[in-house]
Amino acid sequence: MATQETEQAQTRPPRKRQARGERRMAELLDAAGQVFAECGYSATTTNAIAARAGVSPGTLYQYFPNKDAIADALGERFAEKARATQRALEDPELPGLELREVLDRVVDSAVDFNCAEPAFHVLLTGPDTPCWITEAHGPLHTAILDRVTALLAGRAPGLPEARLRRSALVAVQIFKGLLPLVLAAEGAEEEQQALVAELKQALHGYLLPVVEAGAADSPTTVTTPAPK
Amino acid sequence: MATQETEQAQTRPPRKRQARGERRMAELLDAAGQVFAECGYSATTTNAIAARAGVSPGTLYQYFPNKDAIADALGERFAEKARATQRALEDPELPGLELREVLDRVVDSAVDFNCAEPAFHVLLTGPDTPCWITEAHGPLHTAILDRVTALLAGRAPGLPEARLRRSALVAVQIFKGLLPLVLAAEGAEEEQQALVAELKQALHGYLLPVVEAGAADSPTTVTTPAPK
Amino acid sequence: MATQETEQAQTRPPRKRQARGERRMAELLDAAGQVFAECGYSATTTNAIAARAGVSPGTLYQYFPNKDAIADALGERFAEKARATQRALEDPELPGLELREVLDRVVDSAVDFNCAEPAFHVLLTGPDTPCWITEAHGPLHTAILDRVTALLAGRAPGLPEARLRRSALVAVQIFKGLLPLVLAAEGAEEEQQALVAELKQALHGYLLPVVEAGAADSPTTVTTPAPK
Amino acid sequence: MATQETEQAQTRPPRKRQARGERRMAELLDAAGQVFAECGYSATTTNAIAARAGVSPGTLYQYFPNKDAIADALGERFAEKARATQRALEDPELPGLELREVLDRVVDSAVDFNCAEPAFHVLLTGPDTPCWITEAHGPLHTAILDRVTALLAGRAPGLPEARLRRSALVAVQIFKGLLPLVLAAEGAEEEQQALVAELKQALHGYLLPVVEAGAADSPTTVTTPAPK
DNA sequence: GATGAATGAGGATTCATTCAT
DNA sequence: TATGAATGAATCCTCATTCAT
Numbered sequence: 001m002a003t004q005e006t007e008q009a010q011t012r013p014p015r016k017r018q019a020r021g022e023r024r025m026a027e028l029l030d031a032a033g034q035v036f037a038e039c040g041y042s043a044t045t046t047n048a049i050a051a052r053a054g055v056s057p058g059t060l061y062q063y064f065p066n067k068d069a070i071a072d073a074l075g076e077r078f079a080e081k082a083r084a085t086q087r088a089l090e091d092p093e094l095p096g097l098e099l100r101e102v103l104d105r106v107v108d109s110a111v112d113f114n115c116a117e118p119a120f121h122v123l124l125t126g127p128d129t130p131c132w133i134t135e136a137h138g139p140l141h142t143a144i145l146d147r148v149t150a151l152l153a154g155r156a157p158g159l160p161e162a163r164l165r166r167s168a169l170v171a172v173q174i175f176k177g178l179l180p181l182v183l184a185a186e187g188a189e190e191e192q193q194a195l196v197a198e199l200k201q202a203l204h205g206y207l208l209p210v211v212e213a214g215a216a217d218s219p220t221t222v223t224t225p226a227p228k
Numbered sequence: 229m230a231t232q233e234t235e236q237a238q239t240r241p242p243r244k245r246q247a248r249g250e251r252r253m254a255e256l257l258d259a260a261g262q263v264f265a266e267c268g269y270s271a272t273t274t275n276a277i278a279a280r281a282g283v284s285p286g287t288l289y290q291y292f293p294n295k296d297a298i299a300d301a302l303g304e305r306f307a308e309k310a311r312a313t314q315r316a317l318e319d320p321e322l323p324g325l326e327l328r329e330v331l332d333r334v335v336d337s338a339v340d341f342n343c344a345e346p347a348f349h350v351l352l353t354g355p356d357t358p359c360w361i362t363e364a365h366g367p368l369h370t371a372i373l374d375r376v377t378a379l380l381a382g383r384a385p386g387l388p389e390a391r392l393r394r395s396a397l398v399a400v401q402i403f404k405g406l407l408p409l410v411l412a413a414e415g416a417e418e419e420q421q422a423l424v425a426e427l428k429q430a431l432h433g434y435l436l437p438v439v440e441a442g443a444a445d446s447p448t449t450v451t452t453p454a455p456k
Numbered sequence: 457m458a459t460q461e462t463e464q465a466q467t468r469p470p471r472k473r474q475a476r477g478e479r480r481m482a483e484l485l486d487a488a489g490q491v492f493a494e495c496g497y498s499a500t501t502t503n504a505i506a507a508r509a510g511v512s513p514g515t516l517y518q519y520f521p522n523k524d525a526i527a528d529a530l531g532e533r534f535a536e537k538a539r540a541t542q543r544a545l546e547d548p549e550l551p552g553l554e555l556r557e558v559l560d561r562v563v564d565s566a567v568d569f570n571c572a573e574p575a576f577h578v579l580l581t582g583p584d585t586p587c588w589i590t591e592a593h594g595p596l597h598t599a600i601l602d603r604v605t606a607l608l609a610g611r612a613p614g615l616p617e618a619r620l621r622r623s624a625l626v627a628v629q630i631f632k633g634l635l636p637l638v639l640a641a642e643g644a645e646e647e648q649q650a651l652v653a654e655l656k657q658a659l660h661g662y663l664l665p666v667v668e669a670g671a672a673d674s675p676t677t678v679t680t681p682a683p684k
Numbered sequence: 685m686a687t688q689e690t691e692q693a694q695t696r697p698p699r700k701r702q703a704r705g706e707r708r709m710a711e712l713l714d715a716a717g718q719v720f721a722e723c724g725y726s727a728t729t730t731n732a733i734a735a736r737a738g739v740s741p742g743t744l745y746q747y748f749p750n751k752d753a754i755a756d757a758l759g760e761r762f763a764e765k766a767r768a769t770q771r772a773l774e775d776p777e778l779p780g781l782e783l784r785e786v787l788d789r790v791v792d793s794a795v796d797f798n799c800a801e802p803a804f805h806v807l808l809t810g811p812d813t814p815c816w817i818t819e820a821h822g823p824l825h826t827a828i829l830d831r832v833t834a835l836l837a838g839r840a841p842g843l844p845e846a847r848l849r850r851s852a853l854v855a856v857q858i859f860k861g862l863l864p865l866v867l868a869a870e871g872a873e874e875e876q877q878a879l880v881a882e883l884k885q886a887l888h889g890y891l892l893p894v895v896e897a898g899a900a901d902s903p904t905t906v907t908t909p910a911p912k
Numbered sequence: 913g914a915t916g917a918a919t920g921a922g923g924a925t926t927c928a929t930t931c932a933t
Numbered sequence: 934t935a936t937g938a939a940t941g942a943a944t945c946c947t948c949a950t951t952c953a954t
Contacts, residue, residue: 289930630862
């Protein structure tokens with residue numbers, strides 16, 4: 001018992017420390033998210049992030065080795081959050097719903113998420129370097145793509161993996177393309193609603209044929225009209 | 229006549245100058261386009277542009293007051309080119325064609341254009357500052373949007389201007405969203421074809437209901453399926 | 457007695473403290489020595505020292521007011537050790553030996569010492585600031601110089617103090633000049649032996665005339681062969 | 685002829701430019717030399733060098749990519765100068781002179797050089813990183829070592845290359861060891877003279893046996909007394 | 913005493929922009 | 934007009950040192 005107490009005495013401070021560290025890290029990521037959202041990736045300075053978090057630059061570098069690492073960590077956090085959101089979302093009886101209904105839920109939640117975390121989109125878009133789309137881009141893309149691919153796979157089991165993945169990618173890019181519109185409409189409730197509706201419409205218009213083509217009972221006919 | 233000749237004699241050097249100036253400017257914009265395409269907007273340095281154009285930085289600043297101005301001018305040039313392309317495109321009997329057919333042509337030409345001018349997309353995406361998209365982004369967006377709006381207006385005369393513009397905007401954003409995919413597939417002919425097909429599919433899926441809703445003979449009732 | 461016991465009861469914890477403090481200090485100096493030897497003076501960070509010692513930076517600063525103080529203390533410790541070594545060395549019948557023999561012993565022991573404590577040389581060379589060398593460089597130089605001066609004084613009693621000191625200084629600098637060579641040869645036993653032999657040779661070549669010039673029975677005439 | 689004039693008109697500006705560039709570079713190296721000499725390598729900041737040269741930091745980086753490059757270039761310049769000095773020195777009838785005479789001249793010129801360029805020693809000693817002696821250290825060491833080796837080779841043709849090189853290395857290190865003493869005595873003419881005399885004495889004491897051992901007419905007997 | 917997070921001035925380096933030639 | 938050297942503010946990052954716990 002005495003030993004235990006000693007042990008506890010030894011372990012408690014670390015815990016506290018670690019807790020504080022975690023909090024700092026979270027604060028820094030919060031700050032980074034804000035600044036990224038406001039200024040974009042490359043215009044964001046590490047000092048600005050530190051200042052926003054109310055700490056000195058040195059402190060920032062105690063938690064992250066450099067700017068990219070901040071973005072990575074933030075991306076990881078987003079991926080985590082997104083995974084959680086999506087998990088909560090689909091557990092129920094999604095498979096039974098109509099595509100329109102599914103999109104309704106998924107898009108709403110995704111939009112909510114992005115409105116709450118406007119930096120998400122900045123990171124998704126990447127450091128303004130071109131050629132930033134292909135899958136190799138950190139956990140964010142991969143995580144999202146996996147989710148969407150899985151979702152499609154459930155509804156179009158007849159399609160080959162590659163096909164599914166491509167459609168998922170396209171869907172994600174459509175979302176990404178329209179997201180800035182939605183984000184820019186923040187404040188104009190009406191307009192934003194309308195845009196979200198368009199977004200759903202666009203995704204539905206694109207995905208319905210895909211899903212139908214791969215439906216369990218349908219033959220894997222050609223979905224895309226043979227290009228001439 | 230004598231006057232004219234004198235005038236000419238006096239104006240020739242200026243003209244030559246001006247002509248040379250124009251050429252310089254063009255060369256600079258060419259260089260800028262290349263570098264922007266390779267490095268992205270913010271990673272591009274003005275010195276790199278000057279070097280690529282084979283001139284000194286000082287010369288560059290004789291033609292453009294600053295970096296943004298270069299991007300703007302390049303955007304303007306793109307807009308010009310794009311306008312020309314599209315003008316050439318639609319002159320014939322577009323209105324009589326099916327939507328799918330129209331999209332086929334428009335998208336193909338747009339994709340070709342973007343493959344030829346990869347900087348276009350960089351500028352379209354903007355200087356990595358968020359809060360872009362809004363039309364205030366130079367002539368590029370406006371020009372394109374106008375074109376697409378007009379195209380839609382011809383096919384959905386029943387829709388109010390605002391509605392048309394919004395749909396055009398959405399369509400453009402879908403295009404912008406998928407463009408990087410297509411661009412990234414440069415070299416993989418097959419894959420790129422497939423992606424272009426998806427892009428057309430997506431635009432068709434989105435625009436068909438819109439156009440149908442605004443068709444001359446249809447009542448303007450169904451705009452967007454009431455979101456629940 | 458009672459008083460004494462009380463006193464003891466009161467002083468024991470402090471003593472323990474002090475003892476622990478000494479140990480801490482020793483550990484810190486050990487760590488400092490290692491890191492200095494590995495990285496050089498200015499590339500060594502106080503945090504690295506603390507980490508090597510397994511303590512936090514704060515603790516380090518509880519024992520030393522700043523980086524220089526660490527080097528100073530380490531130098532002091534080295535001086536102590538060196539003094540001890542040399543004391544042990546000369547007690548016997550050194551005076552009776554030939555110069556060559558004496559150098560043999562002294563150099564061997566000095567080389568051993570420096571191989572065992574590679575930080576010694578780093579400190580001897582100083583914090584890479586020029587304008588070192590002068591005796592003001594902490595106890596290290598002074599201690600060594602004193603020793604060597606004394607040694608020379610015994611063999612060249614005819615020479616004035618200033619002359620002795622200068623020769624000692626020169627001898628020490630020769631040693632310092634060749635030391636890095638010897639240290640760099642660590643691992644190449646053969647090569648190292650050869651270099652040590654050269655070192656002895658060099659010192660002998662330099663000191664023999666000096667000693668002879670000041671030998672008890674010789675007139676103090678020839679100091680240095682008139683240059684030219 | 686007209687062509688020539690045109691050509692000249694085209695080439696002259698570059699020449700001027702290049703000339704100015706060379707001068708700037710020289711000024712920067714001068715400044716670097718001063719600051720290195722005053723503060724040592726690692727305490728020298730690039731900004732300090734720029735300031736000393738009377739230019740902005742940006743200018744410095746137009747000529748050197750980083751701090752190390754400055755040191756390298758300075759070292760190269762020193763090597764050049766040293767080569768020139770030594771070339772001028774030995775052309776005459778050196779080989780016929782006595783070792784003492786040769787050392788007299790060589791050391792004098794080397795000391796003069798080092799007094800004129802105190803940074804030389806700083807660079808020779810290196811960025812205070814330990815293990816900085818071995819030959820692989822830039823052109824400086826190599827150049828000097830080559831010279832000294834050659835000089836020895838001429839006087840001790842009987843010795844194997846490796847032996848010569850080692851002796852040269854030792855001699856150089858002796859010089860380097862005593863140099864700071866000489867440098868520190870700048871201003872005290874008398875003292876400095878005395879120290880230079882000691883330096884010559886030390887080198888003579890070390891090298892005479894070496895040279896004698898390898899003299900053309902002597903058998904290659906053992907020079908260093910077999911270590912015990 | 914010990915801890916380690918926090919500090920912040922300072923250093924290397926870049927780049928949009930200017931200006932003497 | 935063209936040049937390209939020069940500028941200098943701004944960036945990223947480090948590290949000796951402090952301080953609340």
